[in-house]
Amino acid sequence: MNFKSRNPFLNNKSFTATSRAEQVHQATVIGQDQEMTLSGTINKTALLFLLLTASAMVIWWMAFNGMNPILPAIGGAVVGLVLVVISAFKPQYSGYLAPGYALFEGLFIGGISAIFEAQYPGIVIQAVGATFATFLVCLGLYKYQIVKVTEQFKSVVIAATFAIATYYLISWLVSLFTSFQPVHYGNSMMSIGISVFVIIVAALNIFLDFDRIEKGVQEKMPKYMEWFGAMGLMITLVWLYIEFLRLLSKLSSKD
Template identity: 80%
Template sequence: MAFNSKNPFLSNKRFSSNAVSRAEEVHEAKIIDYNQEMTLSGTINKTAILFLILCGSAMVTWWMAFNGMNIMIPAIGGAIVGFVLVLISAFKPNLSPYLAPGYALFEGLFIGGISAIFEAMYPGIVINAVGATLVTFLVCLGLYKFRIVKVTEQFKSVVIAATLAIATYYLISWIVSMFINYQPVHHGNSMMSIGISIFVIVIAALNLFLDFDQIEKGVEQRMPKFMEWYGAMGLMVTLVWLYIEFLRLLSKFASRD
């Protein structure tokens, strides 16, 4: 599974050896009727579809929030269902054509809700977070495409280890705060908290390189067509994580004014 600060997700972003072997087994056994193979253009198209679904779904809770409706149930429910769908997809990548759109739909409810909450507190923050996420994505894509940043095995190990460390820290902080009056160091707007947010954003951005690399390798290995949805879903998970972290960082700066 994979992790983000609010709704942790981790390993679905990568074509793990387990996922790849399962996909190859399904493809070779011809259990499902996917005669075509994974392509880069197909993965890009699927990513665009998921992005549109997520944005459309986010507009629902956004509209509800600014019309005085209760958004907590759809937002929290969307986060939980989205998390479950990611977990299922991690073990059953052949179901990604069905699970990925569902993830985008339900995660959009969560994104719309949390965005509306931040926007109400700090007007203008959402457009800045969206812009920062888009710029980060494009910069990382350019660095990867022109091989300025190369995804080596050592690079993967460092990024995965850092991501797991962040996930573990968030999880432990959340559990501890449930039982005692404890405010994790990444909360608040202290310089330490801001520094942690910047570090997390850097690691989230580095995960984009892993996503690009795994999608490219999936195309080279001629994976079955359904892996386009799997790769697109993983990329969306990373972008959602990155966007939420930008929201958190910008809110810390805004609260210091």
């Protein structure tokens, strides 16, 4: 069974050959300097990372100087989500939306990191290190084709991703209106196991990001797709980082 993603960042028509053919049919001339390139995507990913880090550091500093980081974190998460949704359906505006996403998501990351660090000193550097290590391992496995992104691979990862999203949403709604405590809360072995599973799925999504970017370059997508691809990769890395924070906090609370 082939699961089709409803997430525009996982299965966006802008990254398909059909879309490219439509652009040619419409007589839209795209020069080589206006085509998506791998180096351009890498540079834009690095820029988004710097913007996110700078924004997070500001909130981090303010939090440890007495400011409550909850409001900036919530505000950043909401605005970041809105920008992601807009960019998903209007990728041609990614050049403006992606930097905005990085800045606002930085507020969320900085606030959440400060909260976790206050409870578990040293946890942030561990989560950052684990996220970068996972990214580098995935990059190496993809570059040397040890892991190949087949249609079956995509179907499994996308299905698992949507299963996790559905579980999180239902658990949140149920806990919001009842006294039910979802199984992934707390530091039980079951909860830790769920966190490990989610981290694995998040890491597998990195391979989908790499494949999508590579296909975009091969299909000679427009230049603005560099921003779109970089934004998609940043979304996955943010998710991975948050899940590492959750897992490490569970492990620390058991000590």
